[in-house]
Each structure stands twice: as C-alpha cells, then as structure tokens.
Amino acid sequence: MTxxxxxxxxxxxxxxxxxxxxxxxxxxxxxxxVLSITDAFLLASAPNDRQVKSIVDxxxxxxxxxxxxxxxxxxxxREARWVLLDYVDIVVHVQHSEERVFYALERLWxxxxxxxxxxxxxxxxxxxxxxxxxxxAEEAAAQTAEPGGEWR
Numbered sequence: 329m330t331x332x333x334x335x336x337x338x339x340x341x342x343x344x345x346x347x348x349x350x351x352x353x354x355x356x357x358x359x360x361x362v363l364s365i366t367d368a369f370l371l372a373s374a375p376n377d378r379q380v381k382s383i384v385d386x387x388x389x390x391x392x393x394x395x396x397x398x399x400x401x402x403x404x405x406r407e408a409r410w411v412l413l414d415y416v417d418i419v420v421h422v423q424h425s426e427e428r429v430f431y432a433l434e435r436l437w438x439x440x441x442x443x444x445x446x447x448x449x450x451x452x453x454x455x456x457x458x459x460x461x462x463x464x465a466e467e468a469a470a471q472t473a474e475p476g477g478e479w480r
Contacts, residue, residue, distance in 0.1 A: 331367040331368045334417055335366075336368070337395065339418050339445070340446060341390055341391055343372075345386045346370075346383050348448070350383075352373045352456040353371070353453055353454070353456050355370075355445075356445055357437040357442060358440055358441045366414075367418060369437060370421065371433055373423045374425065380408045380422050381411070384422050387422070388413060398415075400415065402414075409427050410422070411423075
C-alpha cells in the first residue's frame with residue numbers, strides 16, 4: 329500500500345507552507361505500509377519556539393484555505409517545542425531543533441520511502457546544522473570581544 333493522492337497533496341502543501349516560513353530540514357515519509365492510522369509523516373524544525381508556532385500556524389491556515397483540511401487534533405501548542413497536527417491522512421511534526429535532534433524521528437522511519445517534496449522544501453535540508461554552526465561562530469566571536477567592543 330502507498331500513500332493516497334490526497335495524502336501526497338496534503339504533504340506537498342504542508343511542506344511548501346513550512347518552507348515559506350523558513351522551516352529547517354523538511355522531510356516526509358510514506359508510513360502507510362507500517363501504520364494503519366495514517367499514510368504519511370511530515371517532519372520540520374525551527375531554531376526557536378516562536379518560529380515553530382509560526383510554521384504550525386501557516387501549515388494549518390494553508391491546508392484549510394487551499395484544501396479544506398482541518399486537523400482533528402493539535403498537540404504541544406502551549407510549549408511550542410514539538411507541535412503535532414493530525415490530519416488523519418497525514419501527521420505533521422514541527423519540532424524545535426533541539427527536540428528534533430534528541431528524538432530523531434528520522435531514525436524510526438528511515439526504512440519507509442521518502443515522499444517527493446517541492447524544491448523549496450528540499451532546499452531546507454541541512455539548514456539546522458548550518459544555523460547551529462552560525463550560532464557557535466557568533467558565540468565564539470562574542471567571547472573574544474572585550475566589553476568595550478574592542479577585539480583582543
């Protein structure tokens with residue numbers, strides 16, 4: 329069994345919405361062969377809670393307006409560290425980057441086929457690692473600067 333056309337349509341729209349809100353490392357898996365409760369998982373992450381919420385809101389709005397789809401369940405909203413949107417046909421996971429690394433959902437679903445995503449979504453691969461390197465460089469630069477802004 330493979331993901332239905334409707335599931336692929338939902339995943340594609342959700343992935344594009346996430347990419348438009350600058351999500352990191354967007355990936356989708358066809359889990360229809362191993363799970364009977366849904367066809368696909370979409371995973372995306374962001375470096376902060378505010379951006380996680382923004383991505384979730386955009387996905388929800390886009391799927392509602394364009395495809396008439398509303399989630400049957402939305403969890404994790406309060407903390408905005410890992411928000412789950414359950415559309416029955418697909419389940420969307422938007423995680424804070426730290427949760428994404430810790431829980432490593434990709435490891436669980438690596439044997440499932442990846443679904444093709446829009447080019448904008450594919451271009452987000454590796455963005456979390458790039459963002460982490462940038463933060464480390466900024467922290468290192470801040471530590472070498474003297475309080476008056478002069479460099480040692």
